[in-house]
Amino acid sequence: MRKSSQAAAALLLGWAGSCFAHAHLQSSIPAASAQVPHAPSTLTLNFSEQAQLAVLKLVGSGNTIAVPLDRTATPSTNITVVLPPLKAGKYDVQWSAISHYDGHVSKGSFSFTILGP
Numbered sequence: 001m002r003k004s005s006q007a008a009a010a011l012l013l014g015w016a017g018s019c020f021a022h023a024h025l026q027s028s029i030p031a032a033s034a035q036v037p038h039a040p041s042t043l044t045l046n047f048s049e050q051a052q053l054a055v056l057k058l059v060g061s062g063n064t065i066a067v068p069l070d071r072t073a074t075p076s077t078n079i080t081v082v083l084p085p086l087k088a089g090k091y092d093v094q095w096s097a098i099s100h101y102d103g104h105v106s107k108g109s110f111s112f113t114i115l116g117p
Helices: 003-019
Strands: 023-030 042-060 063-065 076-082 087-099 105-114
Touching: 023 087, 023 105, 042 105
Parallel strands: none
Antiparallel strands: 023 042, 042 063, 042 076, 042 087, 087 105
16 A cells, blocks of 8 residues: 555544544432432533533432532543432432534433431
């Protein structure tokens, strides 16, 4: 393969890789499906690349719980939000994040359960 062909192939592969890049949720605290003994005071989302949260919805016992979201925060791979006081029960988290690198939106959801007060 000629050098110009190799350079073109490398450029194309690099471009294709960046087109498919998204901020994927790698982990969270509390973790997905976790059963925690006490109500957490914060929720942390760990992404594969720098992102900003666009939407964060917390639902417990069929009720949406307001969670303050700083839409002006600097993009980060680790995003922590302060939670209001929560009671024992199952909580569903729905999130949407915008990749800092390419502007693509990723969405997901998970749940965790608080066992005690």
